[in-house]
Amino acid sequence: MEKVTVVVIGGGATGLGILRDLSMRGVKALLVEKRDLINGASSRYHGLLHSGGRYAVKDQSAARECIIENQILRKIGKSCVESCGGMFTRLDIDDPAYEELWVKGCADSGIEATPITLDEAFKLEPRLSRKHIKSAYLVPDAAIDGFRMAWQLIDSSKKYGGQVKTYTEVIGFDTVNGELRGVKVRNQFTGEEYEIACDIAVNAAGGWAGIIGKLAGVEIGVQPDKGTLIAFNQRIVNHVVNRLHKSSDGDIFVPHGSITILGTSSMSVPDPEDTSTSREEVENLLKIGEQTFEDLRDFRILRTFAGSRPLYIPPGGAMGRSASRGFAIVDHERDGLKGLFTIVGGKFTTFRLMAEKICDKICAKLNVKEPCRTAEEPFVPEVTAEDKKIAKKFFPSYGMELAADRLGAERFKRVVERLKNDPESRELVCECENVTRAEVEEICKEDTSFIVNDVRRRTRIGMGTCQGNFCALRAAAVFAEVGVESTAKDSLVRLREFLQGRWKGIRPILLGRTLRETEMTRAIYELSMNVTGGEPQ
Amino acid sequence: MKTSDVIIIGGGLAGLMSAAVAASRKQFVTVLTYGSGSLPLSSGAIDFLNAKAPDKAIKNLPDYHPYKKIGIKNIEAAAKFFCEVAAQDNLPYNGKLSAQIPIVTAVGTLKYSGLVPESMDASMLADKKKIFVANIKGLKDFYANMLVDNLKKYFPNKTFEIAQLDLNLMGGRDITCMDAAQILTDNEQILASELKSLNATADDAIIIPPLLGVAGNFSRSIVKSQIHADIFETTCLPPSPAGIRIQRAFMNYLQKAGVRFYENTKVVRGVFDGKKVTGVVVETSAREKVFPARKVILATGGFYSGGITMSDFDYPKEPIFDLPVFFPTGAENWSNENLFSDKPQGFSMTGILTNNNLNPVDENGRVLFDNLHVVGANLGGVDFIYERSAGGVAISSAYKAAMI
Secondary structure: OEEOOEEEEOOOHHHHHHHHHHHHOOOOEEEEOOOOOOOOOOOOOOOEEOOOHHHOOOOHHHHHHHHHHHHHHHHHOHHHEEOOOEEEEEEOOOOHHHHHHHHHHHHHHOOOOEEEOHHHHHHHOOOOOOOOEEEEEEEOOEEEOHHHHHHHHHHHHHHOOOEEEOOEEEEEEEEEOOEEEEEEEEEOOOOOEEEEEOOEEEEOOHHHHHHHHHHHOOOOOEEEEEEEEEEEOOOOOOOEEEEOOOOOOOOEEEEEOOEEEEEOOOEEOOOOOOOOOOHHHHHHHHHHHHHHOOOHHHOOEEEEEEEEEEEEOOOOOOOHHHOOOOEEEEEHHHHOOEOEEEEEEOOHHHHHHHHHHHHHHHHHHHOOOOOOOOOOOOOOOOOOHHHHHHHHOOOOOOHHHHHHHHHHHHHHHHHHHHHHHOHHHHOEEEOOOOEEHHHHHHHHOOOOOOOHHHHHHHHOOOOOOOOOOOHHHHHHHHHHHHOOHHHHOOHHHHHHHHHHHHHHHHHHHOOOHHHHHHHHHHHHHHHHOOOOOOOOO | OOOEOEEEEOOOHHHHHHHHHHHHOOOOEEEEOOOOOOHHHOOOOEOOOOOOOHHHHHHOOOOOOHHHHHOHHHHHHHHHHHHHHHHHOOOOEEEOOOOOEEEEOOOOOEEEEOEEEHHHOOHHHHHOOEEEEEEEOOEOOOOHHHHHHHHOOOOOOOEEEEEEEOOOOOOOOOEOHHHHHHHHOOOHHHHHHHHHOOOOOOOEEEEEOOOOOOOOOOOHHHHHOOOOOEEEEOOOOOOOHHHHHHHHHHHHHHHHOOOEEEOOOEEEEEEEEOOEEEEEEEEOOOOEEEEEEOOEEEOOOOOOOOOOEOOOOOOOEOOOOOOOOEOOOOHHHHOOOOOOOOOOOOHHHOEEOEOOOOOEEOOOOOEOOOOEEEOHHHEOOOOOOOOOOHHHHHHHHHHHHHHO
């Protein structure tokens, strides 16, 4: 039987942070995730690295944590963070009294909020509504790429012996006399069930924490709270633009590379798997968004998506937006189950701190004296100027810098080696995001790439303007050639799965130019490729 | 300006076909186009309907279906006319309305169509012993391994061999099938020599991506005369040489027939006299210009080509004549949960409804303009992609409209 010291359950930012922290302290740890990594709220959110400004009035301890972690992540996750800065804007319909509270809150929480004139604001963000904006402040918000950070956390953990098993679902716990002996899991592809022996298990399953708790017979107060977001095909904003009012729906715009994300809504849902979005939710977000940017509807929407925040609800606590964004650590020894911990709540920006706190507790229990070092060491070494210079010869157009940020030093070197040795691998699989075949091949071979969608999350193929129209076939073909034998060979299944994944986010916004793209997808894949393999009836 | 017997708006398959048919009747024809239509996406095959015998199945369609308004005689005549135009440009087609012919797709599935280019007709594949699949060095978008994996499922007992061919495509930017087909025109021997080196016999087949030229001036005979085996071209990702070949064949036909063809010419509205359209207004850089006409054929396509637009839910528009547009209402009817669905997609049924003469009608079935005819993907009520009828409806509606 496999044996580790700690099994971490859940491949979101929190779980990955814990895996990294424990591995760096020399604790043998294995992370299991029932689907692909960061499939929950860690990727299904706006990718905002909070300055804390959003919590400056309601929850100043959360605000203080945010600003500290914000500064740490900029340092240790350089290529994941886009230091675009943030702006808070108050509209004519927003309460001026709140502005005063907010300015004070920022000062008290250590967040630098610099007032700027409206002229300056319009210069920095030309699309802001000249009709509605009444005041503006700059704050140190930033954009962060949740996908990229996750892979870098894995790289960092692996360096210290951390292990990861994706598509591995926890189905039960092995306990003897109230003491944990192991975690029972199932491989999602083969159906194989087995046990991983461990001393400690950490339930870091986010929105699924309650379900995991049930398997262990413990009650956990977590309420999945669905947030819907819209991705636009353009960079509408230069900064993260927040509404300066009491936090509400649709009041944050975050720029990411060539796109902008607008979000979010807040709706309690019974099932964390519910990532559905609807026309009505999109319409609501647009209605609010266009108060800040009047010409919002002129921009093409790429897709919508939704995720569930795992809000921690202590007995008798508040729900939805009123619920605390703080987190809780539970040692279930208090429930008579020694060896199981749960961590719930919190937010993406403070995942590292959350990991540190729970790892301190775990290490105390294990009698490990190593201190936490996660705030000092970068996730991955940066690509050197020297390597970039070599790479320039082989990369098509501007793809090199993007790839360097995506891949980190070691993987980048391997991709460049492929490009060098096999000129055919220099062709672009994804023109929208500038991804070469060499990069796709490299990622296909990794031990967390089981389906084409996994490769998408790691490379960004299919996430750009064409939403997979061209790269779906290419990626499925490359994956079939070099991917893991057990799943890659089914190229048509993988291809359909990939396009269906894109379709989910397109349906609620199926109008305008998106209709054109969709008809193109169908013409290519139904008429020219017959990917369903159907025969005349 | 001289009054056209017919003005055709749109240069996709339906527009080109309308123009060719009208020109064959010695009419004075003007084509106004903006954009290139969907032929660059085309497989090259013309689908009539997803049925073993499309002609029989067409008879059983409901009355609102465009095919019922066009009539089987016109559909047959359209197929014949299409093949004649193509053949004149060294682009022979095989097929008929009563059966389906398989072609091999780029992913290795078989796709069945009524009319297929001779160079793609894979009917004989079943009789072959060994199948070579060409893997071409430096060619993008063609993946022989995947193709073989999937094609094997249809022919589990045949021998497959992936043949590595070098056509000197390396050493520059990415080369698509379209680029390669262009490069090989007037350079056919390099392909012939590489294929010859496989020593394939008459019992064998060689499957290649669509490289046999993009127009009639590619000499297939140079390649074929040197190879004993049958060669089959597959479909490919756009831009598709097989679709462009159709476009070129029709353009050549129209040019010979003296059809006036205006590219990059955006028609903004019609000019009317009661129930007659007397001309159309186009936008030029300096001013607007009126093209007078006795008859107008609207072949501007559906959502893909911009013949129908929709920027707000439940408000689709036909932007030139502001014709009433049929569409399924409500989010639940607009699209299906699965992209590749087992039922028609609502959004794809959006379009203009017509009478039997393909004149646009309002919601009460009243004719709006009796010399305006709607053809191709502009037509509403049916998901042509779902029912595999896009090409057939395009050419047959065009034929009928041009013959009226």
